[in-house]
Amino acid sequence: MPLVSFRDVRKTYRSLHGVDYPAVEHFSLEIEAGEFFCLLGPSGCGKTTILKLLAGFEVPTSGEVLMDGAPVTGASRDRGVVFQGDDSLFGWLTAIENVEFGPRMRGVPKAERRERARRYLQLVGLTGQEQKYPAELSGGMKQRIQIARALVNEPKMLLMDEPFAALDAQTRALMQLELANIWQTTRTTVLFITHDIDEAVTLGTRIGVMRAGPRSCVKGVVDVALDGARSRTDDAFLGYYKRVYEMIRDEVAASIARAG
């Protein structure tokens, strides 16, 4: 049984004027435990909608979203979420207190949760920054807090919504490398939303390409048979890049035509 299944999911949003916008339709997808699944698509195609449905922040208009065979009925600590921006961080808590939040809500004793938070801050490379407030940290560091805060809860799965999109190119490349290393260590199942082909091929074990919205669904899925450290100049890497690029090219054009 797959860890996650989307079965013929439709999600319609109603605008203030009462007009229905079908963001995704006939969306079906299965994710196995241990995968690093990258969901790739042009902007406005409903990638984030899929993440919100799986996180339990929103309910599908029709169809089913299942985890371990049971319908998703709301947010749960089984599914840790890393958001794109930094507005999900608790600005009044220090880095380590942010990471401790989940265990603290469950009543884990202070010494134990401190120790666990410290371990995960070390995993994401934030040792020495424990006592700083989010406002005192750079964009990359704030995303590290988010990753540690989600992982310390030991979720069955990590949902990441374009977590590096707002970072500068150098920081982004560094964060991708470190996330790949973290994933090698933890092997937590990941659903990673991105619009960046390079990022998807760098990180993913499978890449799902979405069609341009509205009524978006999965156009195709590519298995990435690359192991360990991936190099952007490898022929194999470039081969995958090209394959994914050819799948998404028309969708991007359609998306831009619609926006313009």
Next chain:
Amino acid sequence: MRSHGLRGLWGAYGGYAIGFASLFVIWHLASVYLVSSVLFPPPTVVARKGIALLRNGVLLEHLGASIQRILAGFFAGSLLGIPIGLAMGSFRPLRRLLEPYTEFLRFIPSVAMITVAVIWFGIGEASKIFLIIYTTIFIVILNTAAGVSAIAPNKIRAAEALGATRAQIFLHVALPATVPYILTGMRLAMGNSFTTIVAAELIAANEGLGKMLWDGRMFMLVDDIFVSLVTLGLLGFAVDRMFRWSIYTFAGKYSPAT
């Protein structure tokens, strides 16, 4: 970036010192050379009178009466306003239910309520405290509710995905995220409390800074009037500084947006 010694102190407060000094210098020049009338005493005369009134206890009695009323009404109003504002910001039906009250009553100035307050509660403490509560509560409610609605939805979502219950989200996310708004509301309310207490004491009171102003007018004690005015200014300044300091201290980390 911490500054040290006298030079640091001067850097931090020098501008203030000059600003304040210039205020008194201009006042002095205006009253001695420009107006030159007993109706506009210079700061030296006012200071001397102030010291005399401090020594015989009259000033402290008036000051104490006004401060007590302000603090009692201000804290009661805030303690009522904060939970109501939090509840209104969190639950839309409750907001709809209570908004007619806040939106209607906040436009009736507390000064206009003085007559009603005196009829209902007499000229003693009760009417003054009622008026200060009245002037405090709506601003605090409005600011608190606005603070709750300004919380980034992703903060709530993140807390949900981390396993927090609704009650925990309220206590550990909504409340701290709203602190700067609450403090701002309280700061504005404190300013209004000064207006209200003076107006109320002008009309009906046995002691207080407002009563002192009224007596000064009745008995042509111009110096007393100025002592009362300066005291109000200094008191307001000191209290507002305390609020600014606490907002500054908390706002750095208790920010709703980031």
